[in-house]
Amino acid sequence: MNRLQKLKRRIIEHRIYYLMLIPGIVLTFIFCYVPMYGIVLAFKDYSIRKGIMGSAFIDPLFTHFTKLFEIPQFWVSFKNTILHNVLKLIFGFPVPIIIAVMLNLMTKKLLRNSIQTILYLPHFVSWVVVAGIVFAMLNDGGYIKRLFEFFGLGDYDILADDNGFLALIVVTDTWKEAGWGSIIYFSALMSISGEYYEAAKVDGASEWKMLWSITLPLLLPTISIMLILRVGEMISSGMDQIYNLYNEQVYDVADNLATFTYRYGIGKGNFEQGTAIGLFANVINIILLFVANRVTKLLGGEALY
């Protein structure tokens, strides 16, 4: 009885906070949870007149999924989504870490701050602008086009070449986000006590040794968490970058789930199948997250749960 009364009293004392939470809760319900209900669309025979609730379930239930899985371009886009993310993980993920470590080794604060200011810049610009800049550089007269011509590759259209486009995706993504991504690692490095390095220096350790034995191990928890978060957004990411850079000639390697859903699900009005793609992607996403979490725990790093 006493505990219940205590609880009641606490609730009344905190009543203003519940008031403060109302907008967030209501809006989250409308814009996040109601669409979740819309997932049933993937199992229904949608008629615009009847709406989602009124439309009947399709028989057999998984018709939209089976029809979806028969479309080759779906699997191509799924394969590409994974491909893009794996490439970015291998080539792009280490770069912010390297940048942070290097920044940490710089002693001149003013120079370091100026460099950081410039490094964060591309993050604040949209992919539309970045695509515009990329096209400008590849135009006749652009610096990159000139570079290609210098190496005798004047006729090479990187935007139409499968492998070239993949390289372009990774490079532009790194260019845009590596600087900003280094903030988290840099702040983690800042919190490492200087005493470790002092002690190591007394013991005669070289710069390299200090890097491998002190810096990187202490950075491991941050790296693990960032890795898990990165894997968690694998499936859903990529509309912005790909849509602005791709074209029909590279659909084979460029088209990802997001762009495919937009063209096929929305553009062609295949609402049910488009919803099925979304559900599929979500499930894969959650699985990937659990796997990544497990793996990091096993390897000794920290995990999110």
Added chain:
Amino acid sequence: MATYKMKETAGSLIGKILIHAFLIGFCIVILVPFWMVIIKSFMSDTDIMNHPLALWPESFQFSGYKTIFTNELYSFGKAFINSVYVTLAGTVYQLAITTITAYALSKKKLPGKSIIMFYFLFTMYFSGGTIPYYLVIKGLNLTGKLEVMYIPAFMGMFNMLVMRAYFIGLPQELEEAARIDGLGNFGIFLKIVLPLSTAILATIALFIAVGLWNNWYTSMLFMLPHDKRPMAYALQVIIEHSRGSSGQAAGGVTMIVGQSIQYAGIVVSIVPIMCVYPFLQKHFTKGVLVGSIKG
């Protein structure tokens, strides 16, 4: 603390040179493309063709800018106003909701806090997908209206978590002292916490504003009519058609766009961000720092 001084051995010196070379090189690779686009936006198309590697225009031409703002096809002037409206209204709206939600959730003893947190965090990992979202917006009659650019974007979970971490980090004594002075919960929030939080509020406001300013996908998805487009979308259309290829599902307009127009468009869309950015850079490094350590 952690920036220890290196011994000036030969190895360290080479290391230092390499590090500086790499970082400064990276900075150059970032700045040069922007510079090129800015410079070429002040040149006419013929000038660009004749002097493709120019680092400074022979004479400043404004034809690109003139066309963008006056030509009906691009209607950049209206798009600019639309973007300003969306960004201002949306930032205030999203900042307010994020702040009060984050503050309420920062109260340790709030009954039911974990359930509410789960309610919010779950949306980070699971969502209905684009199409159900589209249908909800349609059901709310927001398609075709400029408000669709910010009303559904009421709060970013990441921003909320960062702010919440900040509020948690504020010393307890502050609240206790204020209570002794007779302030109630809301009074504490308004008169003590908010004034102390200007740095984090500015940081989050910047993040929100940039997101709103750069957003083009929402307007494309909900097919905003020509006069209701934000600048990001107007620019997206221009860039997309500069390539001569159209992947737009909603059907595209074929137009050949001159280079100076493209560059002028790019410059106009990044100028507002570039103006605000240097001043706030100090604040947001700290903000992300706090969020990451506590979060």
